[in-house]
Amino acid sequence: MEFPRPLAAPLALLPIPIVEGAVKLMFSSLMKRHPKLFDRLGEHRAKRYAFRPTDLPLVFLVEPARPAITLMRRQANPPADALVEGSLFRLLTLLEGRSDADALFFARSLTVTGDMEAMLALRNALDGSEIDLPRDLGAAAGPFAPLFSRAAAAIRRRALAGENAAWN
16 A cells, blocks of 8 residues: 555655654654664664665665664755665554565566665564554653544554555
């Protein structure tokens, strides 16, 4: 399933610092709940990993050694050692370990370029992390945590229901 175009279009116009602030807040929350997330990367911890959603005009650059995330406008060659490209929801299911990365790669739903060894190390680190985005990000929503978690879980269910799930 692709991210709805009417929701993605404004991201091309919003200043990067505004969107990046929200992304960094979510990343920080995730790192607090999973502080050992990047420990299994070994020698690949110093690598930079880019995630380019095909349905958003953005690129996410993750640097595990710091740990940090940077957001930038979509570009052909982001400054990364390894790059994964696919729809936002596919990338998020990989983050949570809900999708088989090999199957997505061979079905051409996912493109991986650059340092494949580093990407395999990241995949292995994510597979054992037990990330649950609605739960993990909801924890940072303070008094709105139950509402945020329920909404995020509903979005995830809808996205995972299949490519033909309608948003309207």
